[in-house]
Amino acid sequence: MKNYFFTVVIIILLFSDYIAAQNQFPSQLAHTYSIVARDPETGEMGVAVQTHWFNVGSRVSWAEAGVGAIATQSFTNASFGPRGLELLKLGKTAQEVVDDLIESDDGRDFRQLGVVDKFGNSASYTGQKCIYAAGSINEENFSVQANLMLSEKVWSSMAQAFKNTNGALAERMMAALEAAQKEGGDIRGKQSAAMIVVKGNSSGNIWEDEILNLKIADHSNPIKEMRRLLNVHNAYVHMNKGDSAIEKNDFDAAEKEYESAMKAYPENLEIKYWYAVALANAGKIQDSFPLFKDIFTKDKNWKTLTERLPASDLLNVSEEVLNNILSLE
Numbered sequence: 574m575k576n577y578f579f580t581v582v583i584i585i586l587l588f589s590d591y592i593a594a595q596n597q598f599p600s601q602l603a604h605t606y607s608i609v610a611r612d613p614e615t616g617e618m619g620v621a622v623q624t625h626w627f628n629v630g631s632r633v634s635w636a637e638a639g640v641g642a643i644a645t646q647s648f649t650n651a652s653f654g655p656r657g658l659e660l661l662k663l664g665k666t667a668q669e670v671v672d673d674l675i676e677s678d679d680g681r682d683f684r685q686l687g688v689v690d691k692f693g694n695s696a697s698y699t700g701q702k703c704i705y706a707a708g709s710i711n712e713e714n715f716s717v718q719a720n721l722m723l724s725e726k727v728w729s730s731m732a733q734a735f736k737n738t739n740g741a742l743a744e745r746m747m748a749a750l751e752a753a754q755k756e757g758g759d760i761r762g763k764q765s766a767a768m769i770v771v772k773g774n775s776s777g778n779i780w781e782d783e784i785l786n787l788k789i790a791d792h793s794n795p796i797k798e799m800r801r802l803l804n805v806h807n808a809y810v811h812m813n814k815g816d817s818a819i820e821k822n823d824f825d826a827a828e829k830e831y832e833s834a835m836k837a838y839p840e841n842l843e844i845k846y847w848y849a850v851a852l853a854n855a856g857k858i859q860d861s862f863p864l865f866k867d868i869f870t871k872d873k874n875w876k877t878l879t880e881r882l883p884a885s886d887l888l889n890v891s892e893e894v895l896n897n898i899l900s901l902e
Contacts, residue, residue, distance in 0.1 A: 605625075606718070608620070608715060608746050609641075609715065609716050611715070612741070618770070619768065619770035621747065621749065622768075623753070623766040624764060625764045626765060629766065630766075630768075630769075630788035630790075634768075635657070637658050640658050640775070641689055643686070647699075647704075647707075647721075650674075656674060660673055660674075661688075666694045667695050667716075685719075687718045689715060695715055696711055697717075706722040707719065707720035707722065708720075715735055717732050721760055726756045730752040731749040734752035747800060763792075765789055767787060767788045804838065808837035809838075814826075815828075818830060819851075819887065824851060834848070845868055846864075848864060853888060858890070879898060
């Protein structure tokens, strides 16, 4: 009975502290694992996160080109995102931003925070009342942080995966998330994930500065879905480059980009279609026929679209070749 009494008292005290913190800084649960990181070669910065909570990307992950990246979690103080970015704009380092935000927050014991700035400085904080297992590692160009984990190995495995993976920043952050999940991840399970990547320098046009923004609000396996979407994103990067080449009448370059896109996402009919169009425009008519035939068999609307392309100068073939394409079934 005595032990029970003390347990109840401790719970009440903890809950009272939490309620007091909420009165000043309203928050939501986001017990999770995350990484904030910078690519020293490109300057790109980003955040990647997974949790057993709905729509984690709406509150935890924050990034701005030419400024930095922030992850605010545990009992999330979402104001840390925009406020932290503003402090970075004022010239404060990642550590100074963490110090300022935590000092101003009465709910600091429940918070977890990771920050990386445009110079690659990183800093993190884990409140003493974050639920075990909780911890972080911050090194040059990245910080990983986690709380309410099944294992203490989560954040160290994330750090090693990030450092030992080659490729673009998004791929390296993806590897960190996958490593966390292999160690058991969130003790409660999986529900949502998000990833943001921005340019190292701001162009002044926000629509040009965001390289990637993936949000998986509710999914039985958000890490697997994030990997799938990242692969799709990579395919469409090639598609966009192919479209740009088409605008410049560089059909050879367009063919190469569409081919790369198709290899990355072979089951997508639209990617296969524009690859076929690019082959035809490059004079590789025979190579395009099997692709057109497969596409038309699966969806006849693509044949109707093909009839309309010459008028927009997007399919530059003779009438005879066009008729041969359209006769494919």
